[in-house]
Amino acid sequence: MTATKAPPVIRSQPIMGSVVSAHVHDDASSELIDVVITEVFKELSLYESMFTTFQKTSEISRINQGDLHILDASREVIDVLDACFYLEGMSKGAFSAHRLDGSLDPAGFVKGWAVERASRQFDIAGLRHWYISLGGDMQLGDPPLDETTQLYEWKVGIADPHHHGAVVTGLSMGRGAVATSGIAERSSHLVDPRTGESCHYWSSVTVTGPSLTWADAFATTACVIGEHGLNWVHNFEGYSALGVRSDGTLVTVARSGEIPRASAEQY
Numbered sequence: 001m002t003a004t005k006a007p008p009v010i011r012s013q014p015i016m017g018s019v020v021s022a023h024v025h026d027d028a029s030s031e032l033i034d035v036v037i038t039e040v041f042k043e044l045s046l047y048e049s050m051f052t053t054f055q056k057t058s059e060i061s062r063i064n065q066g067d068l069h070i071l072d073a074s075r076e077v078i079d080v081l082d083a084c085f086y087l088e089g090m091s092k093g094a095f096s097a098h099r100l101d102g103s104l105d106p107a108g109f110v111k112g113w114a115v116e117r118a119s120r121q122f123d124i125a126g127l128r129h130w131y132i133s134l135g136g137d138m139q140l141g142d143p144p145l146d147e148t149t150q151l152y153e154w155k156v157g158i159a160d161p162h163h164h165g166a167v168v169t170g171l172s173m174g175r176g177a178v179a180t181s182g183i184a185e186r187s188s189h190l191v192d193p194r195t196g197e198s199c200h201y202w203s204s205v206t207v208t209g210p211s212l213t214w215a216d217a218f219a220t221t222a223c224v225i226g227e228h229g230l231n232w233v234h235n236f237e238g239y240s241a242l243g244v245r246s247d248g249t250l251v252t253v254a255r256s257g258e259i260p261r262a263s264a265e266q267y
């Protein structure tokens with residue numbers, strides 16, 4: 001008799017203005033999995049309290065209010081802001097942790113960073129086959145066996161930004177990350193930080209690579225850059241991008257170049 005494979009353990013919780021969901025496919029006790037997921041969600045909630053601009057007591061708000069100097073902030077805040085300033089330079093301002101009024105808001109970077117950082121708890125606990133998603137952006141552990149294809153792969157659908165509930169293409173992925181930015185994820189509120197104008201060339205950009213920290217930030221930046229955004233992403237080794245133009249055309253590019261100086265391991 002063939003043993004029945006247990007269904008994955010799935011837990012979700014509202015965090016960072018969206019919903020985070022954790023999916024664990026390991027053959028482990030539900031008690032262990034629940035403990036690990038709880039700790040992952042706690043860590044994400046901690047980062048939310050540090051970086052949110054909606055609470056006066058957060059470190060970012062205190063910096064903006066003049067109550068906390070950047071150099072006196074926590075190591076996590078300093079590291080995130082350092083990475084943001086690096087990316088601002090690499091993108092010639094297409095990415096920025098500053099609002100038009102000059103205040104700090106690293107929301108375009110911190111969500112991917114927080115999910116990737118918190119997801120390490122799965123590996124520390126000895127869990128392998130997991131993924132965690134926040135607003136559709138995912139950090140992926142080792143894929144389980146796909147019983148249909150008999151391959152070890154995650155199947156990831158890329159949302160059609162023009163037709164709710166539809167997908168424009170699918171990806172087969174191993175361990176890594178996938179992030180999408182654009183009107184499907186941000187409700188047309190993506191703006192160029194240099195001008196304050198809305199970005200219209202891409203309806204969505206999806207980036208895959210080893211790190212959700214950078215995949216998420218690169219996807220946002222590529223949308224802002226516009227026509228040459230996908231090529232810009234491919235300057236970073238290990239990262240690939242595809243985009244859906246405002247007319248619905250799907251565009252892919254495949255090449256790589258230099259490694260980002262900053263990496264998730266540093267942060």
